[in-house]
Amino acid sequence: MTTVFPDTGVGPLLRDWRERRRISQLDLALRADSSARHISFIETGRSRPSEDMVLRLAEQLDIPVRERNALLVMAGYAPRYAQTPLDDPAMASVRDGLDRLLAGYEPYPALVVDGRYDVVAANRGIALLMEGVAEELLTPPLNAMRITLHPAGLAPRIRNLAEWRADLLTQMERQIALVRSPELRTLYEEVAAYPVPDRANRADRDGDGRGADRGRERTPSFALPLVIEHGGQVLSFIASIATFNTPMDVTVAELAIETFLPADRETAAYLRERLP
Helix, strand or coil: CCCCCCCCCHHHHHHHHHHHCCCCHHHHHHHCCCCHHHHHHHHHCCCCCCHHHHHHHHHHCCCCHHHHHHHHHHCCCCCCCECCCCCCHHHHHHHHHHHHHHHHHCCCCEEEECCCCEEEEECHHHHHHCCCCCHHHHCCCCEHHHHHHCCCCCHHHECCHHHHHHHHHHHHHHHHHHHCCHHHHHHHHHHHCCCCCHHHHHHHHHCCCCHHHCCCCCCCCCCCEEEEEECCEEEEEEEEEECCCCCCEHHHHCCEEEEEEECCHHHHHHHHHHCC
8 A cells, every 4th residue: 555645745846846947757866866756756745755865856956945944844854954143153254254255346336135135234335326215225124126126216326227127027036936935025026016217218218328428438238237327427337146155054045145347447437436
C-alpha cells in the first residue's frame, strides 16, 4: 500500500518551482542526483523527501533562502537559515562592510535595500539626489520605490519617467513572482497606482531625454539610463544591482546594493564638484 503525504504541501510547491524554472523532472533528477520517478513521487505526495533532498532540490531550482525555509517547514523539518536583524551585533561586519562600500563609491550615488525595497543604508550621493523630496517620504523606513515613483518624490524630476517607471514595475513583478510576498504585492499596487506627472513623457518629446542639453555627450545605449534633473542640471546614470554570493541568512540574502554610475562626463563632474 502506497502512503500519500498531501498534508505536507511540499510536493506541489516544488513542482511549482520546477515549472517556473522550465525544468523537466528528468533534468531536475539528474542535477540533484536522484531519479525522475522519485521526483514525481515527491511532487505528487507519494514520497516524503528527506531534509537533504529538499535542500538539494531547492539549490538546483535556485529557490530564494526565505522560500527554502518555507519548504523545509512544509516537509516537516526545522528552518535551516536564520533571519538575523541587520542591527544585531552579529551583523556588525556586514554593516561595516556595506558602509565602507557605500563611502568608497562616493561621490556617485549608492544605496542598500532589503527585500521590501526599504533603504537600509545610503551614501551622500543618494542624499544629494533626494534634495527636495517631500518630508513624509523621508520618514523611516524610507522606501526606494515610493521615493522614486511618488509625485512628491523624484518622479517629477525624472526626464524619462515613463521608461524608468515601467522598468521598476517590471522588476517588482519579477520579484513578486519569485517570493510571493503579500507585503511586496501591496507595495506594488500602491506605487503602480501613483499618478504619473505631466512631464513624464518629456524625454520622448525632446527626442533624447535631455532637452536643452543636446550638446552633451550622448548617454550610451547599452543600458536604460536614469535621466534626472538636479539643481538645474540634467544628470544621467546607469544603474547596477549586486547581491551577496551564497548567503546563509535570510536578511543577508535579501539585501541588494544598487549603484549609479555616471553615464557621461558632465554628470561625473557635477557630482565631484558638489561632493568633494
